[in-house]
Amino acid sequence: MMKRHLLIINALCLILALTSCDRRRNDKGYEYFPDMAHSLTYETYQYNPVLGNGQSMSLPAPNTVPMEMQPYPYDATPEGRELAAMELVNPHSVNEEALIKGKEQYTIFCSHCHGEKGNGDGFLYTSGKYVAKPASLLSEKMKSSNEADIYHVITVGYQLMGPHGHMIRPDERWMIAIYVKNELQKQ
Amino acid sequence: MTLMKINCRKKIVFSYMFTLISFLTLNPIVGFSQNGADLFEKHCRVCHHIGEGKLVGPDLLGIEERRERKWIASFIENSQKMIQDGDPIAVQVYEENNKAVMPSFTQLSSNEISSIIDYIKNWKPAEEEVFTVDINKKTGFKHDEILRGERLFYGLIRLEDNSIVNCTDCHNTETSDSLNWNPSAIDLAKSFIDINGMKIYESMTQPSSDLMEKSHNFKMNEQEIYYISAYLSELSNNQLEDHKIFPIKLMLFILFAVLMTLALIDLLFTRIIKYKIIHGLVLIIGISVHAWLAYQEATNLSRTQGYAPDQPIKFSHAIHAGENKIDCRYCHHTADYSKSSYIPSSNVCMNCHNVVKTGKNSGNFEINKITRAIDNGTPIQWVRVHNLPDYTYFSHAQHVNVGKLDCQVCHGNVESMHIVEQVNDLSMGWCINCHRDTEVQFEANKYYSIFKDMESIDKSGRHIPIHVDDVGGIDCMKCHY
Numbered sequence: 001m002m003k004r005h006l007l008i009i010n011a012l013c014l015i016l017a018l019t020s021c022d023r024r025r026n027d028k029g030y031e032y033f034p035d036m037a038h039s040l041t042y043e044t045y046q047y048n049p050v051l052g053n054g055q056s057m058s059l060p061a062p063n064t065v066p067m068e069m070q071p072y073p074y075d076a077t078p079e080g081r082e083l084a085a086m087e088l089v090n091p092h093s094v095n096e097e098a099l100i101k102g103k104e105q106y107t108i109f110c111s112h113c114h115g116e117k118g119n120g121d122g123f124l125y126t127s128g129k130y131v132a133k134p135a136s137l138l139s140e141k142m143k144s145s146n147e148a149d150i151y152h153v154i155t156v157g158y159q160l161m162g163p164h165g166h167m168i169r170p171d172e173r174w175m176i177a178i179y180v181k182n183e184l185q186k187q
Numbered sequence: 188m189t190l191m192k193i194n195c196r197k198k199i200v201f202s203y204m205f206t207l208i209s210f211l212t213l214n215p216i217v218g219f220s221q222n223g224a225d226l227f228e229k230h231c232r233v234c235h236h237i238g239e240g241k242l243v244g245p246d247l248l249g250i251e252e253r254r255e256r257k258w259i260a261s262f263i264e265n266s267q268k269m270i271q272d273g274d275p276i277a278v279q280v281y282e283e284n285n286k287a288v289m290p291s292f293t294q295l296s297s298n299e300i301s302s303i304i305d306y307i308k309n310w311k312p313a314e315e316e317v318f319t320v321d322i323n324k325k326t327g328f329k330h331d332e333i334l335r336g337e338r339l340f341y342g343l344i345r346l347e348d349n350s351i352v353n354c355t356d357c358h359n360t361e362t363s364d365s366l367n368w369n370p371s372a373i374d375l376a377k378s379f380i381d382i383n384g385m386k387i388y389e390s391m392t393q394p395s396s397d398l399m400e401k402s403h404n405f406k407m408n409e410q411e412i413y414y415i416s417a418y419l420s421e422l423s424n425n426q427l428e429d430h431k432i433f434p435i436k437l438m439l440f441i442l443f444a445v446l447m448t449l450a451l452i453d454l455l456f457t458r459i460i461k462y463k464i465i466h467g468l469v470l471i472i473g474i475s476v477h478a479w480l481a482y483q484e485a486t487n488l489s490r491t492q493g494y495a496p497d498q499p500i501k502f503s504h505a506i507h508a509g510e511n512k513i514d515c516r517y518c519h520h521t522a523d524y525s526k527s528s529y530i531p532s533s534n535v536c537m538n539c540h541n542v543v544k545t546g547k548n549s550g551n552f553e554i555n556k557i558t559r560a561i562d563n564g565t566p567i568q569w570v571r572v573h574n575l576p577d578y579t580y581f582s583h584a585q586h587v588n589v590g591k592l593d594c595q596v597c598h599g600n601v602e603s604m605h606i607v608e609q610v611n612d613l614s615m616g617w618c619i620n621c622h623r624d625t626e627v628q629f630e631a632n633k634y635y636s637i638f639k640d641m642e643s644i645d646k647s648g649r650h651i652p653i654h655v656d657d658v659g660g661i662d663c664m665k666c667h668y
Contacts, residue, residue, distance in 0.1 A: 034489060052496065130542055
């Protein structure tokens with residue numbers, strides 16, 4: 001009698017054990033009552049079977065403008081750059097806060113190519129990973145340009161440098177420009 | 188003795204002559220042009236093409252016919268100086284190319300510069316080869332071609348050059364615990380079948396990276412490559428198979444189940460072992476091991492700690508964030524003001540990879556996937572690693588911007604991971620513990636400034652910091668609503 005009980009218990013345990021444990025790294029494991037754990041609506045980066053291109057995060061419909069979007073009318077040509085440098089006005093004033101924010105953003109987005117000091121000796125270049133020499137921000141050409149010029153180049157890119165307008169918000173682009181003009185170039 | 192001496196001398200003379208001859212003949216031709224090609228690849232390719240049109244700088248095809256050799260050499264050495272000196276052609280070139288500044292190459296010797304010019308001068312477009320088989324065919328292979336390709340791929344038949352190569356030695360067909368930098372067989376097949384994908388004949392005959400050249404030290408003829416491509420087109424429908432793992436926990440469970448059964452049988456019926464303390468010990472240890480396993484498995488339900496899935500591209504955070512010291516927020520740039528931190532789109536990759544075309548570990552195979560995604564207009568489907576259930580609200584902005592936490596607090600040392608792994612269990616207890624222990628940062632932080640006064644209320648004159656739970660950090664509705 002006892003023996004049979006034990007066998008049943010052990011068999012039950014075995015069945016339990018066989019359905020669990022020892023995951024591969026590709027394996028997510030098991031869930032227990034995943035009520036409301038998974039979103040019924042499609043999440044931002046999720047594959048979307050409804051939309052044609054399969055992306056939940058879509059571009060706005062053609063001929064529409066997203067809310068709060070500021071159109072940027074200058075293109076990535078030398079003429080566009082000159083025009084932007086003439087017409088754009090920096091809405092921010094030079095103060096401590098802007099310089100701190102500018103430095104933080106510069107360190108994140110610019111310093112690995114243009115270097116901590118802005119002389120073009122960023123780590124990616126000095127370590128030999130990126131073979132093209134990034135431009136020095138301390139050259140005569142850059143020193144004679146204004147903040148709007150730097151803002152424009154960050155937004156649409158220049159030569160090998162890709163556009164960073166979609167990565168850095170406008171205010172912070174201005175603050176980077178302020179930091180370059182008022183701190184890096186004055187050292 | 189004398190014979191040996193003569194032999195020796197003969198050898199010396201012979202080897203001397205050989206080196207002399209090779210110096211005189213091989214070096215100037217092979218060595219020089221090779222050097223020019225390498226130098227061109229290293230210094231010029233980023234901005235110039237030969238015969239493929241304008242890049243940042245002009246196309247250099249037939250530059251010798253257009254300009255004097257001396258002019259080219261001095262322009263390579265220091266173009267800006269020539270422009271400032273008012274050389275009319277230099278100024279004209281500068282104006283024509285959107286005033287793009289060509290960096291100076293004063294570090295190159297005049298010999299090196301002239302070898303670059305020689306290379307450009309002698310460059311010829313690759314001659315069209317005539318093939319007996321259709322090397323560009325991607326689908327519609329016959330069954331026996333596929334079978335033959337499979338045998339070649341698994342190294343079951345000899346190649347024409349009499350070597351036996353098993354492709355699956357490097358190009359795995361199963362998943363693995365560690366990261367295999369070589370493209371898996373399925374990866375190869377997928378990139379082969381793609382319209383803009385790998386041109387198999389080209390990549391097999393002219394390896395694009397040193398890494399590939401080293402491992403592909405055999406020769407395949409076009410017929411064999413054709414068979415391989417037949418098998419690859421078949422393989423592209425498959426998925427990687429799961430690799431076998433040794434189930435340690437399961438074995439432990441069974442072992443103690445058996446031991447406990449034996450102990451009970453012996454205790455009640457057979458009674459071979461005299462000392463009952465042994466039965467007792469086995470039973471106690473067995474039960475605690477089983478309880479421990481059950482506890483582990485029960486808590487791991489719905490949690491994915493240790494999850495480290497294979498991504499569609501073998502992107503290594505250890506190289507990008509660790510070795511190259513790129514800030515996390517360069518790519519994940521919305522972390523400080525958005526609910527989710529940004530998964531970089533392909534054009535963020537292209538900010539660097541328009542220049543960096545070969546990776547340290549994977550050659551150019553993985554980087555080509557990005558260019559292909561852009562050419563095809565298909566997004567890269569990264570696999571999500573860290574995920575909270577839908578009933579828990581989590582915002583990156585709140586934690587990164589207001590909480591001023593480093594990414595590593597929750598995500599672990601991602602900068603040392605080749606494959607991103609979920610380090611923390613992301614359980615509710617883990618969240619709550621952190622909210623109890625973390626002090627609110629008031630410095631340069633307007634968000635919680637009204638709670639600053641709480642900090643100064645202090646009876647014994649001791650500084651009592653404000654923790655996250657003091658400002659409502661463990662209220663239910665903070666995360667569940």
